[in-house]
Amino acid sequence: MTVKKLIFSPLLLLLLLAAGLTPAPARGAAVITLGPGELEEIFAAIIAKESVWPREELSISGFSAFPESVQVPAGILDYRLENRPEPSRPGRQSLQVTLLVNGREQERVRLSANLQRLGEVVVTARRINRGEVIGPDDLLVLRREVSMLDPSFIAEPGLAVGKQPRTTLQAGAIVYGNLLENPxxxxxxxxxxxxxxxxxxxxxxxxxxxxxxxxxxxxxxxxxxxxxxxxxxxxxxxxxxxxx
CATH class of the missing domain: 2.30.30.760 (SH3 type barrels.)
Known part of the structure; x- marks a missing residue:
């Protein structure tokens, strides 16, 4: 799941009465059930707020929650983080979150998912031999996970055009700046x-x-x-x- 553009505030203020969720009876009081979908939205909002990466580059997959669903009173939902997140580190992220309604503690949940960073990467459209000058038609731009790549990867074709590789690059190879030199x-x-x-x-x-x-x-x-x-x-x- 790619992190969505969220319509609530950075503090995740959700007016649950208008959220369209199904109330569950609880001694006459309005109760809202937050299922996996809603909990994943909460996780995504927290990661988007805490991460130094641009929101459009974030990708979340393999989400899980414990418990899988919780019931809270209808009202304005907020949260408090109980552990220090590392949302700019790729891989599995786990958050301990206390849910608040109208400022009062309600439930504690553990939210986990795989976090990746997506971005544009320049790759070779054909085999480019060592010492051969790179032209515009020799490159393609693809969108893929970049969180595990060497930071010298090139995202703009113009940074590689006119240069030559220090070693032969096979078709489809990621182009790194430290492997290029001026002719x-x-x-x-x-x-x-x-x-x-x-x-x-x-x-x-x-x-x-x-x-x-x-x-x-x-x-x-x-x-x-x-x-x-x-x-x-x-x-x-x-x-x-x-x-x-």
Whole structure:
């Protein structure tokens, strides 16, 4: 069950007289039966309120309650948590809850369910070999459980397009940011323009790259005018920059 958008307040104030539930006779007083469905709604509301995850990313399954149903007087329902929940930890969650009606204690229930986090994940649409530049058509976006994934997983295709994997990715593989790198813009032997400055003066000279490097990488470059070798940062395939 995916957590629903709930119409009651964060404190779970339910006007049971208007809830449409079936009253049970109890010495002339109106009594409301809260069954598994209503108790699951209470569990979902508590988790949604306590979790740091966005509500639309929460998923609940395998709900159980002990007892399975309770009877309480008609009135305004609230609750008090008797244990400290960990609703942002995936897996089985158990809550000890005391139900209150019009501020008075009524019943204590144990509510349990499996908690998962759902989100968008970028996966490969085909096999992508190591060092191959990733294009827009090479990726798909799927919605799946992400609570157990390494946090470096990519949710936006634009973060992977134009990069290359450090290892071969099979079709359907989840794309992780730590497995991607920028493609090299310069390689050993490439001729580039060395731009050097100190904030006031800007000079340039022809150079020859001695390493392979991507945008932003520091590479060794030989100044063809002075014959000296320097460290410079790759700007693009034709330019490196340094300071003096």
């Amino acid at each position: 090299p813009l310069v390689r050993r032997g490439d001729r580039v323009n060395i731009v050097a400055g100190n904030g006031r003066i800007l000079v340039s000279a022809p150079g020859e790259v001695r390493d392979t490097g991507a945008q932003g990488d520091l590479v060794r470059v030989r100044n063809l005018m002075s014959r000296q070798e320097i460290q410079a940062r790759v700007v693009d395939s034709a330019t490196v920059e340094t300071t003096f």
